[in-house]
Amino acid sequence: MYQHSFEKLNVWQDSIDLVELIYNTVKTFPDDEKFGMSSQMKRCSVSISSNLAEGTSRTSNKDKSRFSTIAFSSTMELLCQIILCQRLGFINNNEYSILREKVLKISNQINALKKYQLNT
Numbered sequence: 001m002y003q004h005s006f007e008k009l010n011v012w013q014d015s016i017d018l019v020e021l022i023y024n025t026v027k028t029f030p031d032d033e034k035f036g037m038s039s040q041m042k043r044c045s046v047s048i049s050s051n052l053a054e055g056t057s058r059t060s061n062k063d064k065s066r067f068s069t070i071a072f073s074s075t076m077e078l079l080c081q082i083i084l085c086q087r088l089g090f091i092n093n094n095e096y097s098i099l100r101e102k103v104l105k106i107s108n109q110i111n112a113l114k115k116y117q118l119n120t
Helices: 010-026 037-056 061-088 093-119
Strands: none
Touching: 010 037, 010 093, 037 061, 037 093, 061 093
């Protein structure tokens, strides 16, 4: 089966793994957070991978880097929500550490991708 260029990016693959992790994590949230924090976190995580994918379809490097910037912004938004969830007791310290580590890795990968896009 044909693979699009974004599917070959390690950062995109890691971001898809993060989406799965977020979806599994929010299943344990209180019911009253179903349309609050859990919904927002799912949207953020999907936004990261979606913007990485959309950026690869652009023709100019400047446009590609713009979508990488949007993906990075969604990553920071997700990090903020992870911090809030830990403080509100929705996730424990171990879950927090795992999520934060994955977000840090992806944010570093996005920064490297953006640098490459701007210097090519």
